[in-house]
Amino acid sequence: MASPIRILTAVPICDGHDSAINTINLEFIRHGIEVIYLGYHRSVGDIVRAAIQEDVRAIGISSYNGGHIEFFAEVVDLLRKRGASDIKVFGGGGGTITHDDAVTMRRKGVDQIFFAGTSLAEMTDYVRKNYGKQRMKRAPAKSPDIELARKLTGIEDKPDRAKRSVSKRQRKKHQTSKVIGFTGPGGAGKTTLIDEVVLRFLNQNPKGRIAILSHDPSVVGEGALLGDRATMINSQDDRVFMRSMATRGQAGGLSPATHDCLARLAQSNFDYVIIETVGTGQEAMPFRKNGIVDLTVLVMNPDYGSRLQLQKIVMLDLADIVVVNKSDLQRARTAHSEIEQRLEQNRRDQRLVDTVAKRHRDPGVDRLFDLICGGEQSQRGKARNKS
């Protein structure tokens, strides 16, 4: 079966009109399209970087506050400058974009503009027809990010073939990055927390690079809304390579291609590779069989129920670090002491950290960052310090 079409959607800088694109995103995913949503108020640079790293077929921009002729043209130009003009640009913006504007925009390299009154079905058909065919032979990659992004696409589209070609031992041997796995129930704050950890990394390591492999579930019809970039504001940076993956039918929090994509990232000269699973259930052990993850972090919401629920969460036995996030909530102190008792029974050197990920400069997140990045240094960090 053909792989799902991947597109990126966004709203330009100084524009908060996200209602239209939210509706359109939903329609796309209902029809089998994987949508990486970057959010609103996004710059040309952020949009182009994300499109390249995600290796999407096209960028859909929804623009209402004016300046669309220049903004769309700048996206097309920057794609060309970065060697990614095989990523196409389309969009809309109700009555704000006139028919005359659209003619100018097409002349400047925009594929298509949709006007007020267009049905959602028409847009979906357009995407399928124009961005659904297999790509022709592509020009050689002009940058390491483009090359890596294409490799990940290759693995994701044919996960079985990649699995056979790389053994677990080989993967570990070539690994240059420290790999950190984040998991935990839906909405516990994994994405917010990772973004804060990344911010600290970028501030402390002026030359460091980090990769994020982030997962969201595929829905009926096999599309997916991959929305982590909209939350990870700090991670939209040239020193962060981020890739969003849909689970594509696999249960347990990861996708069939995760292990091989992770292996590829871990060999690609990043200081750290962070992987986030989808929100998981009590029985989930997403990293157990994976020889690549060096450190596992379980992010808990204080509202897990009672002590009885804690007995059932398998990852509490396996995680290296357990985080009680949302420590600003009332139940957090009880949660801390209940989880502490639960971990004591394991008699392992597991760490327990309280955080408020959505607060800037939270001391709990500082502590988590030290636990993750303070000790053992990645191969790349060591090499950089020697030179």
Ligand code: B12
């Ligand atoms: C809803 C709305 C709001 C809501 C936004 C809610 C939200 N979270 O999105 C609120 C009330 C918050 C709002 C605020 C403002 N708004 Co307002 N808003 C609108 C309104 C009424 C509808 C826009 C909309 O969502 N339409 C629904 C979509 C689904 O339909 P559509 O627009 O016809 O789009 C079609 C196609 O173009 C296509 N399409 C659209 N985008 C995309 C993208 C892709 C990828 C594709 C494939 C297709 C596609 O889909 C539709 C299919 O039929 C328009 C007026 C209008 N009637 O267009 C003004 C309008 C856009 N707003 C306007 C203004 C000025 C503002 C404010 C600055 C007002 C103020 N002074 O505070 C603020 C700015 C907010 C901000 N931070 O940017 C002006 C913009 C004028 C301009 N550009 O010169 C407009 C045109 C109203 C007007 N006539 O003055 N607004």
Ligand SMILES: Nc1nc2c(ncn2[C@@H]2O[C@H](COP(=O)(O)OP(=O)(O)OP(=O)(O)O)[C@@H](O)[C@H]2O)c(=O)[nH]1
């Ligand atoms: N009160 C409070 N809310 C928080 C905190 N951290 C994150 N949130 C909010 O919790 C919600 C979910 O955060 P995410 O970071 O998306 O959670 P997640 O675990 O990645 O969610 P999934 O990937 O969907 O499982 C968002 O609305 C955050 O703003 C916190 O420390 N306190």
Ligand SMILES: [Mg+2]
């Ligand atoms: Mg998340």
